[in-house]
Each structure stands twice: as C-alpha cells, then as structure tokens.
Amino acid sequence: MKKLAKPLTSIKPEYDFVVIGSGYGGSIAASRMGRTGQSVCLLEKGKEFLPGEFPDTLLDASKEMNFVRGKSSSLENNGLYEFTMGNGINVFKGCGLGGTSLVNANVSIKPEERVMQDKMWPEAIRQDLASFEEGVNRAWDMLKPNPYPENKGGYPILKKTEAMRKSADYMSAPFRLLDINVNFENKTNHVGVKQAKCTNCGDCVTGCNVGAKNTTAMNYLPDAYNHGAEIFTSINVRYVKKFQAYWQVFYHPIGIGRDNFDAPLLFIKAKNVILSAGSLGSTEILFRSAKMGLKVSKRLGMRFTGNGDVLGFGYNNDERINGIGLGKKGTDSIANVGPCITSVIDLREREDLEDGMTLEEGTVPGPIRSLMPKALIAFSRLAGKDTDRGIKDYFKEKYREFRSLFLGAFHGAVAHTQIYLVMTHDDGNGTMKMDQEGKMSLNWEGVGKQEIFNKVNGEMFSATQALGGTKIPNPTWNNLMNYDLVTVHPLGGCGMGDSADKGVVDHKGQVFDGENGNTLHEGLYILDGAIIPRPVGTNPLLTISALAERSCKLIAEEKGLNLSYGYETAPNSVGEQVSGTGVQFTETMKGYIGLGESVDYEKGFEIGKLENNTFEFTLTIQTDDIDAFVADASHAGKMIGNMIAPSISQEPLSAYNGVFNLFVQDEGDEKKKRMNYSAQLISPTGQEYYFDGFKEIKNDIVVDAWKDTTTLFITLYKGTTTDGIILGKGKLVIKVTDLLKQLRTVKALHPTSKEEGRRAIGTFGKFFAGNVFETYFKL
Known part of the structure; x- marks a missing residue:
C-alpha cells in the first residue's frame, strides 16, 4: 500500500512554499513549484483515500458526511462529503487529498471566449487570452481528458447518452460527447501511477474505487511528490500572518487528540503561501487572517456565485436510462451505467451570453441509490410536471413506480430516470461574511428567483418531454423552500480585479495589500475557484486549472525560477510504502522551569515554581510500525506539538523534528531505563530553542513506578542543538485528569483492518506494561 501523504511528525518548520488545499489550484501549485526545485509543503484538511477506500454503501457514506451551517467553527469536523447550508444557496464539495476532484463529474470543457472577455476579469487576462489558452493546454496535458469510447474496447453505447441524443434532436440543439477526466485502459500513467480502466460503475461522485478517474490524486499530486513536495493530510489551516520576511501558517492537526487538551495552534514558516482551499475555504482563511491584522480588500467575500448550477430529474421516462451507480455491486466487468457525465446539450451559443447554458446528464452514485425510489416519488408529487398524458401511459408509469418501490432502484421508474446538471449564468451577487465569533455565513436570499432559472426549468422540461417522463426540478427549488439552490461549483469570494477597489487578488492571484490601490502582499497568493469573478456557464475545473497553470508560470518567472514540464523522470511507482501498522x-505535561539553573533539575523546578515560570507541552508521538518500534533497541518514535513557556515566549512555541525513545536501557546501570524526549522549538517572533527531557525508570522502590513514569526532567537550550547555552532546567508531571485524556488519544495508524488496529494498540500496551513490570517487579 502506497500513500502520497507523509506522517504528521515529518513536517519541517520551514519551507519555500506552503500550499493550502489540494484541489485543482493547490495540486497544480504544488506540482509546478516543486518542479522549480523549491521546497514545497502541501497541507490538506481532508484525509487521503486510495482506490477501494471510498464509501460504497449508504452507511459508509453517511460516516463521511459533514453538514455545516456556514463554515463550522469546530476544528475536528473532517468528512469527505461536505454540505454547507447557506441562506438562499447551499454548497456540496469534497474534502480529501485531491479536493473536489475526488467527487466531481470529471468534465473538462473550455468556457466561451465571451466569458473570458467580460470586464469582470482583470485587463491583463482579457488582453492576453493566449496565456490562458496556454494554461488550458498545460492542464489538458496533465489531466488527459477524452470522450467516452462508444463501441470501442468493450464499452457499449450508454442508454442515458442515447436518451440525451433523442432530447437534443427534439430540442433542435447541438449534442456531443464530452471530454472527461477518465481513463479507459489499464496502464501506468505519465507520472508513474498505475491506473485501472473505467468499469462504467457510475460512482464517480462518491469516489472512484477503481482508480480510473483522473483526479488530481492521480496526476498533479503524484507529480508534486515526484518533484520533492511534502504532502500532509488532516491539517486544518486557520490563518496566516506576516512576520518580517516570512509568512506564518497557523494550523490545527485533526484527529490526534489535541482538542482534548485545548492545545494552541501550531505554525510553520514559509517564504510564500498559496491558498487553494476552495471558494469557501480560502475566503474563510483570508477572513481569519484579516481578523489577525492582515490588510485585505473590502471586496473579500463578495461576488460569490454558484456558477448557475441547477440539478433536476427527468423521472419515470418511457426510455430506460440506467443512471444508477453500482456501489457495492461494482465488479471488474464493464457495466452499462457509465461515468457520471458523458454528454452535453450545449446551449451556450445564444445572442445574450447570460441566457446560455450547458445541459448534461448524470448518474446517482450507488451508495445512495436506496433513497431514490421513495424520494423521487415524493418529489414528483410535490413539484413534478408530467410531460405526457393518456390512460395507457398513466398505468405504465404506475407500474414502473411499483417495481422501483419493491425491487429497488435498478428497476422501474428510477431505472427510467435521467439526471440533469445544468450550468448557466447567475448574477454572481452572493456574499460570504464572518461574524465576531469567527463563523462564516453564506448569503444569497432569492437567488433562485432570478429569471434565468425559469429558463433552465423550461429547457429541462423540453429534454424530459422528448422522453415522455415527469420533469422534477431541484427538490429545494419550490415556493415552500423559497426557491433555494444547491451548487457543486462554488466560485468567487476572493475575486480577481485590477486593483483592491475591484478585487481581492490581481490577475495572477496575488493578494492585494489594503483596501485600495495596487500594492500587493509579497509571497501571498490564492489559486483556486475563489478568484474567479463571475460564473463561467459550464463546468469550471478546466478554467480553474488553466488560471492556476498561468499563475504558476508567472510566479516562477517573477522569482527567477526555472519551471520545466517534461515527464522524463517519472518513476514506475509513486508514493510512500506503508508496510506496518503504527x-x-x-500527551500533556505541566510543571516549572528555573531560568539560569544549568545543573540541578529539582532546584530548577523549585526556582521556577517560586518565580511562577510555568512550562507545559502537548506533544503527539507517532510510531510508523509498532512491530519495528518494539524490535528496535532505541525504540525511536517521532514527535510534533507545542510548548507553552511564558517566561521564554509570550506566544506558544511549535515543536518540530521531535524524537521520542521509550524504555531505552541506561548504558551505565542495567537496572535503569529512560524515556527520552527531544525537539526543536520555534517561536512566532523568530527565536529558536532546543528541548531535551527524560523520564528515569529505575528499580528502587516499587511504589515509585507511577512517579517515575509520569515525571519528566527537562533542559532548555538556546539554538537548535544541545550545543547551545542552557537557559534553564526544571521538571514536568502528568496530572491524573490529563492521563485519562491521553488514553483516549491512543489510536492505530494506517491499520489494514479493525483487528489489526486493535492488535497494534495491544502490542504497544504490552510493551509498555512489560517494561514497567520488568523494571519494578523482576527479582
């Protein structure tokens, strides 16, 4: 099993570039900056999913669903499927290594030239569309989009595609197969990732368990890895600050138990920061950064757009569609469902740009198919409009509904349902705001009442009429729900502009410094959908990617960096080999340190207590392979965390390059063992320290077992090694309440099964208890 993400404890304290997010913008930034030879760190909030690890049942999918109102203030929420409920519009997006590319429909389609010539874009882009086209070509070369291969390589003509052809003929509208980021042959791809061919399972939007979908986890991210970028997951970035010549990125590691101790944020230093957390994420981070003193444009949070997204259904058609994904029923054989989206009725070539739209078919992913029979019947009764009449047709429709209810979604009315995704041009006047408590809200009341959505409704009716079905609009698009919309393509919030008066970033994504003028923050960029200042009228992934490619080239040129694009050095296999369970x-420990004391720990403790020089830490300790850890005489693990020492630094110190040794034999005394702790410390004001500590486990009095295993003797040095000047010595202890919290944080890392996870934790427990017994009770 190979992963791109490194263990949390491998994070370094400083990088040339820190990239936040791993969707199209972030993965491109990590790949391209890595190719310049710079040190690159990518921080992703979500988890890493390998093919075969995505949910394939409703129960598993429900565990990955994260519902938030605005943006959640919780630091720990971390589901693959994130639903943000706003006022007037709601957002669905992906959260994992690969961003929304993990759960989108893979469509690569260029925006109309009229869209790119709109005056909402900076003049530098409008006057040089060739640079945008170059970005399109770069992205195309990496993502490898291609149309579904009808009647080639064993792939059948899909019934949902044939139905779209029939709808297009009825509407006298242009139809074509789309270029989609899906692989249709077994191969090792251009960056060294082994990919299987698509099996037509239809489960693209809950995560491709085959590995055929060309997400950024299959190309840009492995390419970044190949060029030295270090990738870390489950990292919740909160804000950035500028200090002297560096940026500081403050973050919370998710799922390691630091929230149990109310531990402060950690931070790393960067010469350059690229925000790529998506429209909502990047906007939120910039809002938080502004609260911490960063000067930004007043346009922050404005010009949010749902890209004119409309979801609808052509329910219970006379034509069979097969638009239901297989989920757990998926096999290696090529099925008759197909990728999520394969074709389009392209209605963009209209006199008025704002009236244009793209109408695409889709599939319902297998994990949620059991919900569809009852849901679609209810929606059809609530808001459906039948497109044909007649007593014979009526009984046929009722019979199909009966079959779906009793036989499931692969039968009857649901199997005859076409799913539509339409993209058009809303007015882009949504807003995002952050309140005093740090919660962000998404506001756009009445957006669904814009006239364009009535026009979309009419086109979906026509497409459904050709098939003899019942047109069902977005279930929230009704009077009872105030015509709320749902978008899977959130854009804007940090829009481009020619100055801070008109946008949050310039034409290459660099953040404006202040509320007006053209002054820029050196080394701070946003590269994702947040910078797009208007709807693009179709699937936006290629537009986002092209702009990111363009910006990366410009950034490299400005900084005098050589950016190459070849694949000559791509290895045959990519990723970190994970062989064992870690x-x-x-752990949290608290005590005192005596500044100026360089010899006696107890004396330092007493001096520190007298002077109230408190010292505490919250450290996370990891072993990559518990069996190797137990077998190794040094029993070395890695540590990361923070230390709070007000007498040294007013703000918490971040601890990196930490080493932990458990029960190491004392060379001078066979009855004595040690637990060793050491780490480099950095302060937000740029000071560097070195921490060294040990617990002494010795067979003197049995009742001392508790005291010895919970008391740490510490030394603090100036500089980055023990060669520095000793600043003080002291002692830390574990409180019983903190120990109980600590026990709740023990977890297995990358286990292959629940049983393997329990075994690894058991092995660690036996090793710890066995050494205590051997030291204190062995005769």
Whole structure:
C-alpha cells in the first residue's frame, strides 16, 4: 500500500512554499513549484483515500458526511462529503487529498471566449487570452481528458447518452460527447501511477474505487511528490500572518487528540503561501487572517456565485436510462451505467451570453441509490410536471413506480430516470461574511428567483418531454423552500480585479495589500475557484486549472525560477510504502522551569515554581510500525506539538523534528531505563530553542513506578542543538485528569483492518506494561 501523504511528525518548520488545499489550484501549485526545485509543503484538511477506500454503501457514506451551517467553527469536523447550508444557496464539495476532484463529474470543457472577455476579469487576462489558452493546454496535458469510447474496447453505447441524443434532436440543439477526466485502459500513467480502466460503475461522485478517474490524486499530486513536495493530510489551516520576511501558517492537526487538551495552534514558516482551499475555504482563511491584522480588500467575500448550477430529474421516462451507480455491486466487468457525465446539450451559443447554458446528464452514485425510489416519488408529487398524458401511459408509469418501490432502484421508474446538471449564468451577487465569533455565513436570499432559472426549468422540461417522463426540478427549488439552490461549483469570494477597489487578488492571484490601490502582499497568493469573478456557464475545473497553470508560470518567472514540464523522470511507482501498522498518542505535561539553573533539575523546578515560570507541552508521538518500534533497541518514535513557556515566549512555541525513545536501557546501570524526549522549538517572533527531557525508570522502590513514569526532567537550550547555552532546567508531571485524556488519544495508524488496529494498540500496551513490570517487579 502506497500513500502520497507523509506522517504528521515529518513536517519541517520551514519551507519555500506552503500550499493550502489540494484541489485543482493547490495540486497544480504544488506540482509546478516543486518542479522549480523549491521546497514545497502541501497541507490538506481532508484525509487521503486510495482506490477501494471510498464509501460504497449508504452507511459508509453517511460516516463521511459533514453538514455545516456556514463554515463550522469546530476544528475536528473532517468528512469527505461536505454540505454547507447557506441562506438562499447551499454548497456540496469534497474534502480529501485531491479536493473536489475526488467527487466531481470529471468534465473538462473550455468556457466561451465571451466569458473570458467580460470586464469582470482583470485587463491583463482579457488582453492576453493566449496565456490562458496556454494554461488550458498545460492542464489538458496533465489531466488527459477524452470522450467516452462508444463501441470501442468493450464499452457499449450508454442508454442515458442515447436518451440525451433523442432530447437534443427534439430540442433542435447541438449534442456531443464530452471530454472527461477518465481513463479507459489499464496502464501506468505519465507520472508513474498505475491506473485501472473505467468499469462504467457510475460512482464517480462518491469516489472512484477503481482508480480510473483522473483526479488530481492521480496526476498533479503524484507529480508534486515526484518533484520533492511534502504532502500532509488532516491539517486544518486557520490563518496566516506576516512576520518580517516570512509568512506564518497557523494550523490545527485533526484527529490526534489535541482538542482534548485545548492545545494552541501550531505554525510553520514559509517564504510564500498559496491558498487553494476552495471558494469557501480560502475566503474563510483570508477572513481569519484579516481578523489577525492582515490588510485585505473590502471586496473579500463578495461576488460569490454558484456558477448557475441547477440539478433536476427527468423521472419515470418511457426510455430506460440506467443512471444508477453500482456501489457495492461494482465488479471488474464493464457495466452499462457509465461515468457520471458523458454528454452535453450545449446551449451556450445564444445572442445574450447570460441566457446560455450547458445541459448534461448524470448518474446517482450507488451508495445512495436506496433513497431514490421513495424520494423521487415524493418529489414528483410535490413539484413534478408530467410531460405526457393518456390512460395507457398513466398505468405504465404506475407500474414502473411499483417495481422501483419493491425491487429497488435498478428497476422501474428510477431505472427510467435521467439526471440533469445544468450550468448557466447567475448574477454572481452572493456574499460570504464572518461574524465576531469567527463563523462564516453564506448569503444569497432569492437567488433562485432570478429569471434565468425559469429558463433552465423550461429547457429541462423540453429534454424530459422528448422522453415522455415527469420533469422534477431541484427538490429545494419550490415556493415552500423559497426557491433555494444547491451548487457543486462554488466560485468567487476572493475575486480577481485590477486593483483592491475591484478585487481581492490581481490577475495572477496575488493578494492585494489594503483596501485600495495596487500594492500587493509579497509571497501571498490564492489559486483556486475563489478568484474567479463571475460564473463561467459550464463546468469550471478546466478554467480553474488553466488560471492556476498561468499563475504558476508567472510566479516562477517573477522569482527567477526555472519551471520545466517534461515527464522524463517519472518513476514506475509513486508514493510512500506503508508496510506496518503504527500507533500514536497525545500527551500533556505541566510543571516549572528555573531560568539560569544549568545543573540541578529539582532546584530548577523549585526556582521556577517560586518565580511562577510555568512550562507545559502537548506533544503527539507517532510510531510508523509498532512491530519495528518494539524490535528496535532505541525504540525511536517521532514527535510534533507545542510548548507553552511564558517566561521564554509570550506566544506558544511549535515543536518540530521531535524524537521520542521509550524504555531505552541506561548504558551505565542495567537496572535503569529512560524515556527520552527531544525537539526543536520555534517561536512566532523568530527565536529558536532546543528541548531535551527524560523520564528515569529505575528499580528502587516499587511504589515509585507511577512517579517515575509520569515525571519528566527537562533542559532548555538556546539554538537548535544541545550545543547551545542552557537557559534553564526544571521538571514536568502528568496530572491524573490529563492521563485519562491521553488514553483516549491512543489510536492505530494506517491499520489494514479493525483487528489489526486493535492488535497494534495491544502490542504497544504490552510493551509498555512489560517494561514497567520488568523494571519494578523482576527479582
């Protein structure tokens, strides 16, 4: 099993570039900056999913669903499927290594030239569309889009595609197969990733368990890895600050138990920061950064757009569609469902740009198919409009509904349902705001009442009429729900502009410094859908990617960096080999340090207590392979975390390059063992320190077992090694309440099964208890 993400404890304290997010913008930034030879760190909030690990049942999918109102203030929420409920519009997006590319419909389609010539774009882009086209070509070369291969390589003509052809003929509208980021042959791709061919399972939008979908986890991210970028997951970035010549990125590691101890944020230093957390994520981070003193444009949070997204259904058609994904029923054989989207009725070539739209078919992913029979019947009764009449047709429709209810979604009315995704041009006047408590809200009341959505409704009716079905609009698009919309393509919030008066970033994504003028923050960029200042009228992934490619080239040129694009050095296999199951836990210890004391720990403790020089840490300790850890005489693990020492630094110190040794034999005394702790410390004001500590486990009095295993003797040095000047010595202890919290943080890392996870934790527990017994009770 190979992964792109490194263990949390491998994060370094400083990089040339820190990229936040791993969707199209972030993965491109990590790949391209890595190719310039710079040190690159990519931080992703979500988890890493390998093919075969995505949910394939409703129960598994429900565990990955994260519902938030605005943006959640919780630091720990971390589901693959994130639903943000706003006022007037709601957002669905992906959260994992690969961003929304993990759960989108893979469509690569260029925006109309009229869209790119709109005056909402900076003049530098409008006057040089060739640079945008070059970005399109770069992205195309990496993502490898291609049309569904009808009647080639064993792939059948799909019934949902044939139905779209029939709808297009009825509407006298242009139809074509779309270029989609899906692989249709077994191969090792251009960046060294082994990919299987598509099996037509239809489960693209809950995560491709085959590995055929060309997400950024299959191309840009492995390419970044191949060029030295270090990738970390489950990292919730909160804000950025500028200090002297560096940026500081403050973050919370998710799922390691630091929240149990109310531990402060950690931070790393960067010469350059690229925000690519998506329209909602990047806007939120910039809002938080502004609260911490960063000067930004007043346009922050404005010009949010749902890209004119409309979801609808052509329910219970006379034509069979097969638009239901297989989920757990998926096999290696080529099925008759097909990728999520394969074709389009392109209605963009209209006199008025704002009236244009793209109408695409889709599939319902297998994990949620059991919900569809009852849901579609209810929606059809609530808001459906039948497109044909007649007593014979009526009984046929009722019979198909009966079959779906009793036989499931692969039968009857649901199997005869076409799913539509339409993209058009809303007015882009949504807003995002952050309140005093740090919660962000998404506001756009009445957006669904815009006239364009009535026009979309009419086109979906026509497409459904050709098939003899019942047109069902977006279930929230009704008077009872105030015509709310749902978008899967959130754009804007940090829009481009020619100055801070008109946008949050310039034409290459660099953030404006202040509320007006053209002054820019050196080294701070946003590269994702947040910078797009208007709807693009079709699937936006290629537009986002092209702009990111363009910006990366410009950034490299400005900084005098050489950016190459070849694949000559691509290896045959990519990723970190994970061979065993690790264990991690988070520990808090508190005590005192005596500044100026360089010899005696107890004396330092007493001096520190007298002077109230408190010292505490919250450290997470990880072992990559518990069996190797137990077998190794040094029993070395890695540590990361923070330390709070007000007498040294007013703000918490971040601890990196930490090493932990458990029960190491004392060379001078066979009855004595040690637990060693050491780490480099950095302060937000740029000071560097070195921490060294040990617990002494010795067979003197049995009742001292508790005291010895919970007391740490510490030394603090100036500089980055023990060669520095000793600043002080002292002692830390574990409180019983903190120990109980610590026990809740013990978890297995990358286990292959629940049983393997329990075994790894058991092995660690036996090793710890066995050493205590051997030291204190062995005769």
